[in-house]
Amino acid sequence: MISDNEKFNMQVKPNSVFLNELKSKLPEFFDLEGNFDLDKFKGQLKEHNINELSDGYQLNFIGKDYARRQAGEMPSTVIVPDEEQNNGEGKDSKNLFFTGDNLEVLRHLQNNYAGKIDVIYIDPPYNTGNKDFVYPDKFEYSDGKLKEMFGMDDVQVERLKSIQGKSSHSAWLTFMYPRLYLAKNLLSKKGVIFVSIDDNEYANLYEILTDIYGEIQVDTLIWNKESEGKSGTLKAVSQYRRIHEYIVVAYVNKKDNKFNKIHEALEGRENEFNTANLAVNGSNEDINHSNYFTLTSPNGKKYTRQWKWSKEKINELINEDLIYWGKDGEKQPRLILPMDERRTVYLSSILNYGSTTSGREDFEKLFSKDIFSYPKPIKLLKKILEATTSKESIILDFFAGSSTTAEAVMQLNAKDSGSRRYIMIQIPESTFTVNSNGEKIPAEGGKTAYEAGFKSIDEISRERIRRAAAKIKADNDLTLPKDFDGSFKHYRVVNPTKQTLEDIEDFDPDNTTLFTDMVDSFSSKGLDVAGDATGEQTILTTWLAKDGYSFDANIKKIDFDGYEASLVEDSRLYIINNGWSSVNTKSLLNKIGTHQIIVQTIVLFGYSFNIADLRELEIGLKQLDNNINLLKRY
Structure with missing residues (x-):
């Protein structure tokens, strides 16, 4: 068995992403079967001269279709x-x-x-x-x-x-x-x-x-x-x-x-801003002070004084264009006052x-x-x-x-x-x-x-x-x-292990017994990376992105008679771990039926369910008055 994403990727063509974007913005040019009506589109362009447009420059390179x-x-x-x-x-x-x-x-x-x-x-x-x-990037396809x-x-x-x-x-x-x-x-x-x-x-x-x-x-x-x-x-x-x-x-x-x-310094325009002493007053200078050092002007002139700030701080002021060196760039440095020093351009x-x-x-x-x-x-x-x-x-x-x-x-x-x-x-x-x-x-x-x-x-x-x-x-x-x-x-962001991919390929959803804990293979340990994530956390994080949720989405753990599932933004329930049984289905149906939780969609990790438990859950949800969408992902 292959994963859902692999099934999708097998159908992708070089122009798939472009057609999907075009369909979202110009749906009027697609027929009921989803085919693009080129003649209709050309008709809309006639006044712009199709021949001129077709002669324009196009970017071409050997891997362009592959890149698309x-x-x-x-x-x-x-x-x-x-x-x-x-x-x-x-x-x-x-x-x-x-x-x-x-x-x-x-x-x-x-x-x-x-x-x-x-x-x-x-x-x-x-x-x-x-x-x-x-x-x-590696070419993952055969020559054929x-x-x-x-x-x-x-x-x-x-x-x-x-x-x-x-x-x-x-x-x-x-x-x-x-x-x-x-x-x-x-x-x-x-x-x-x-x-x-x-x-x-x-x-x-x-x-x-x-x-x-x-x-x-x-x-x-x-x-x-x-x-x-x-x-x-x-x-x-x-x-x-x-x-x-x-x-x-x-x-x-x-x-x-x-x-x-943006803010720019008014260098060389001293009449347009005010400056203040950057150096300590002469009578108060201390040559042993940590702020006693040399500053070099843009034109190479050196000034050795005790300054009001450390060398690191003054370098930051220089980088922020807040130090004025005079018209010729070699006067003793002065601090440009914050309220008047800069113009916006x-x-x-x-x-x-x-x-x-x-x-x-x-x-x-x-x-x-x-x-x-x-x-x-x-x-x-x-x-x-x-x-x-x-x-x-x-x-x-x-x-x-x-x-x-x-x-x-x-x-x-x-x-x-x-x-x-x-x-x-x-x-x-x-x-x-x-x-x-x-x-x-x-x-x-x-x-x-x-x-x-x-x-x-x-x-x-x-x-x-x-x-x-x-x-x-x-x-x-x-x-x-x-x-x-x-x-x-x-x-x-990592690839599943080779063993996990083989287990996915061998998985038979019609089996009544599960032999492999597929969830654990997606843990940090199973993927051989640092971070201490469980397999459930990896799968849930991946799916939240897929379903349009931010990485700080509100997630609540809901207990269904000993089995914990994740309720996201009080609307979508994710059931991922192994171990789901009839008892858990009964608890879920009860919580939904008595309005203890409100669920619009249930997403489950198909590899964690045998065929009997899955069918029991499907039948139970259909019997509820609520119209709940059940998504099975592989």
Whole structure:
């Protein structure tokens, strides 16, 4: 027997996701059998000249049909809650962190976060040719199946399969397309996505976003990654030094999307704002004080004084553009007074916020070690989010990396008492490999991280959030909002084990006896991951996402004569564990019949029921006056 999701995936075609979206928005162009009426659609377009439209540019690459099909598939993984984190420091948090393949996580989020994300920022692999990207997704179908699904011949199949493990442009496009397509479904009506990239894939990224969002919905920003001095990471070419990267922006509806104005320093306009001494009065200076140190102006002039704040605090003020160095940039620094120091402007198409060096320094303030390559600077992310979010926005980053986005969200919330929420997704990329002797050795580029005790990138991501939250609390002790959210709920998105898949395949729903406890195979222990989740908790969490519930949905345990089931939002009952019997059916029918509980839908884990108990439950529910929907899932 195959699972419900596998049955669905077998029917998916390259254009399934597009047709479903079209059907939801333009149902008048579909007949009773669900077929798209192309002639009717063409008739509506006649005044726009079909011939001109058909001659337009189209994005094509060898894996496009495969990528389109991936965008239409349902998840084959389960969501395992990290019960240790979620019942500990993350218990009251509204933020989410997913460890797993971002394509699978995006599939899971399609139901419970569709249309709810306000801003997406991602910093995906740049595909520079320096081993920063190889195509990781596996082709799970035979050559014959690939030919059947996509109408390919032998040569085309070989070309498609050749991208696996490669870093070609086609490989990168095939990797990015389904992820960007699914991401669009999550954006709100005024949602926007920002994607960082460099020259290597800029043109292809622009065309992907144009293909998905429409040509008029895409813009390009330029980030000057040397805006705060030499970054030390610039790639020289024979003609010039590259000091920029791109941030491609795509809107769900550009004409209705108005960005906020952001705060900018009035550098060089001293008559427009007031300043105050940053240094302690000369007669009160103490050369032995911890605040006695040297500050260097943008033009290199040094000032050694006792200052009113620590070096760390003053560096933060510098990063916030709250220090004034005079017109020529080399006067003794002064503090720009909070009420008068800044003007508000719209985000510029050329972004001079932070640098690759300051991004590394942001990270090293928390870890004291350079264990992550090229994290984006917090200042850049804060300006983007300041321009695009309200205090209640939800922000998604599905290439979380070092979690710069999460820290930027927390810093903004601390600054304006906001309640923005973030969703981070990071694959558990290992910092080590196993050699021929079975010994763990650091992976290329992962030596410092591995020696620091981090076995995977997602561990670094989560630890940065914890350390950043602690620092924000320490730095803003008196002004921090009481409801400041400095934590997250954590979930691991993983594949069932091979044994579980075999048990699913062998399962016969007509058997009167169950031989295998399928529920336990979905526990943390059964899936060989940390987190202490039971199989029931994993299945329930996975199904809640499928059914459109948030990860903080109201769940009540209801006892049916010794068997506990989960009632969600006082409407949907989930029956998952083994052991259901006639006694439990009688108790359920009694509670519903006497209105002790109100249930609209009952969802049960089919592998936990033998045929006799299942039929008894079905018959009993039909005899009730209540019209209850019974869903059996496999």
